Amino acid sequence: MTHARQQIRHRVTSLTLLTMAEQTGAGEVYRSRTRPITLYPSIAVTGDNEYRLDVENPGYINADPSDKRYRRFYDLKIEVAVQTESDPDNVLDALCSQVETLMAADDNMGGGVIATDLISCIFERSGAGEKQTHICVMTYRCEFRTTAADPETFLA
8 A cells, every 4th residue: 555645645646637538638647756747737746744642542641642642634736737829727727627626526535534624725827928938836734634644544
């Protein structure tokens, strides 16, 4: 198995692949930003921060790791990028709309995640002239639970 965060990224990558195919018939979906993006439009799915609260842990310090239950908050980044000469803002918004719709339809990621909420969108532009790249970085906060001993298995 894989860490719960990786399972979330893989699920979102699968969802966004559908978006890219339906919306554009081209483009690329990346599971990380380790290589430069060369094909547009593109979607990169990455993670940022994770915050953890200890829950349901009476006697937490002396508790067995399999008894320690963590409530986790993971900031998932979905970066949508377009490079087009005609109406880039509208092309970007159309892709973002598709991603938001799919994320809302599967906000518990198949049952493992308690909640997934869009908490911010940051817009960027790079380049000059006709080849500007327009980017929207959407941050979703994913809430889920695991035990200290098993970060790969979601708890109900």
